[in-house]
Amino acid sequence: MLQINSVHRCFHQIGAIFLGVSIGWIGILTVPGQAKTLPKSLRSSSVGETGIDALRLHLPPYNLTGKKIAIGQVEIGRPGQFGIDKAVAQNRSMALTRVFYRDTRARTNSNVDSHAQNVASIMISAAKMARGVAPGARLYSSASGTPRRYGQPEECLSAQYVALQNGGDIRAINFSFGESLRFDPRAKPQLDGNALLTQCVDWSARVHNVLYVIAGNQGKGGISIPTDNFNGVNVAFTARVQELFARVDFANLGDPTSSATKGLESNVGPRRAIALVAPGHDVSLVNPNGSITTSSGTSFAAPHVTGTIALLQEYGDTAIRRSLRDRSSSWTLDARRSEVMKAVLLNAADKLKDSGNGLLLGMSRTIADKNNRTWLDSDAYRDSKIPLHAQMGTGQLNAFRAYQQFSAGQWTPEAAIPAIGWDYRTVGSNSVSTPAPIYQDYILEKRLQKGSFVSVTLIWNRLVELVDKDQNGEYSLGEEFRDRGLNNLDLYLMRAEDTDTRKAIHSSISAVDSTEHIFNKIPATGRYKIRVQFKHQANEPAQPYALAWWTVPTR
Structure with a gap:
């Protein structure tokens, strides 16, 4: 990454110059969902079937474009x-809802930036040749305009202001920027959260x-803050392999296992930084003047995730309204929880291509790391910690x-659960002050197929509190935060009849992460259950969590 105004961005940008080439001018998109087919150029884009396969959701019968969802x-x-800034006077393909400078209205023709425009285009562009993931979403954007060297307070103020827009109903916020550890004012700054x-x-x-989607660090000395967060989603980027986005790009993180970069390019200790990857190499972008260019970086991987959240949340809001109207389903406001979104996105990610028999959960492709190794070659597959x-x-x-994964709906542990679903619930410590159970068991309704894979993801939040000096309930410049720590939850896949977790078939028992993830084979056809257990209390005695699962029942 290269330094720009003391804040490091993706390696592709030097000043306002991008390593892309303008390849034409945009047009105006017809209403998404009306077209029966997509042109080949869109199908092969990072948003299409060679990338994240989001464009399929724009078409019938889904008709999802992020309509009325605020990001x-x-x-x-x-x-x-458009209508405020001259730079976009010829560009009507991106309908932003509102723009700001920190926590005030944006000034006309000020702080307009090509990088921010490119990132926004992946989320909401309606251009025919560079359609965004969620062209119907409502996008609120703030320029932090941070000063030289240290701008974290202003960036926090900007984030808070965006989070409070749309009546406080913003579902996700995209960070395609970051701060360098070199300019952090702490005595010995590290990526320790x-x-x-x-x-x-x-x-x-x-x-x-709100789910924060953070562009993962790239290279050495880059935008490492706030990639040491617990409650957001850090995104690295992939490049094409035989037309499919399927391999982690070499320009991503340096070796996160190297002791020389621990705490500088990766988190202190064993906690991992990256949660997902998304297309980011030579992706199509819209410039302020409406021309289309291509460029690369984690900056452009992250908005694929943010836009996808808008699509899912549009579906969720429809399901909630339907449930309230006719009581035909049990969809509740839990579907809007940021932890649920994170669990759903992570659990549904592609790892290994399914051969067509469904045993690999219908995954569309095999994803390789920079050394062409797959998930099965990783320590994450071998080590439950x-x-x-x-x-x-x-x-x-x-x-x-x-x-x-999301449309399968919410299911509670009070009855047997289907093969695919999610839930939002609470577990508690042994403390007498909470009625929450120390564990929740989810018994699968049908027997699971031997040799099939199971994917289960557990998500919960670190507890950080505002030291609110002026007692106004909001962050103000000069205020700080207090880390209350991370309660420790564990995740187990067990035979339905077992009660002792030491007999678990598979487990995810990290002592430092706010994510647990199981992706393993079923050893024998039979009945199984998923257990979420409160392991260690660091702050409050009750811990809300989100759980998503995907299994293969017997034929």
Whole structure:
């Protein structure tokens, strides 16, 4: 990455110059969902079937474009808004809802930035040749305009202001920027979760119920803060292999297992940084003037995830309204929880291509790391204490599979659960002050097929509190945060009749992560259950969590 105004961005940008080439001018997109087919250029794009397969959701019978769903963006600059900024006077393909400068209205023709425009285009562009993931979503964008060297307080203020828009109903906020550890004011700064901006992200995620999507660090000395967050989703990027986005790009993180970079390019200790990968190499972008270019970087992987959240949340809101109207389903406001979104996205990620028999959960492709190794070659597959692959997290974002995972609905442990689903619930410690059970058992309704894979993801939040000096309930410049720590939860796959976790078939028992993930084979056809257990109390005696599962029942 290269330094720009003391804040490091993706390696592709020097000033306002991009390593892309303008390849034409955009047009205006017809209403998504009306077309029966997609042109080949879109199908082969990062948003299409060679990438995250989101465009399928724009078409009937799904008709999902992110309509009425509010998402956010924070960067050093901002995209231009038609009618406000001259830079976008000829570009009507991106309908931003509102733009800001920190926590005030944006000034006309000020802080408009090509990088921010490119990132926003992946989320909401309606251009015919560069359609965004969620062209119907409402995007609120703030330019933090941070000063030289240290801008975390202003960036936190900007993030909070965006999170409070749309009546406080912002479902996700995209960070395609970051801060360098070199300019962090702490005495010995490390990626230990304690930088102000990192704590701000974890605090806001919990308080404002918003999922922060963070561009993962690239190279050495790059935008490492706030990639040490717990409650967001850090995204690395993939490049094409035989037309499919399927391999982690070499320009991503340096070796996260190297002792020389521990705490500098990767988190202190064994906690992994990357949660997902998404397409980011030579992806199509829209410039402020409406021309289309291509460029690469984690900056452009992250908005694929943010846009996908808008698609899923549009579906979720429809399901909630339907449930309230005719009581035909049990969809509740739990579907809007940021932890649920994170669990769904991670659990539905592609790892290994299914041969067509369904035993690999219908996954569309095999994802390889920089050394051409797959998930099965990783320590995350072998070691129950390591839930995430160092380079790819749980795998590559697949928007359509995420839709399948989410649309399967919420199921409680009070009755047998189907093969696919999710839940939002609470477990508690042994403390007498909480009625929450120390564990929750989810017994699968049908027997699972021998040799099939099971994917289960457990998500919960670190507890960060605001030290609110002025007692106004909001972060103000000069205020700080307090880390209350991370309660430790564990995840087990057990035979239905077993009660002792020492007999578990598979487990994910990291002592340092806020994510647990199981992806393993079923050893024998039979009845199984999933257990979520409160292991160790660090703060409150009750811990909310989100759980997503995907299994293969016997034929």
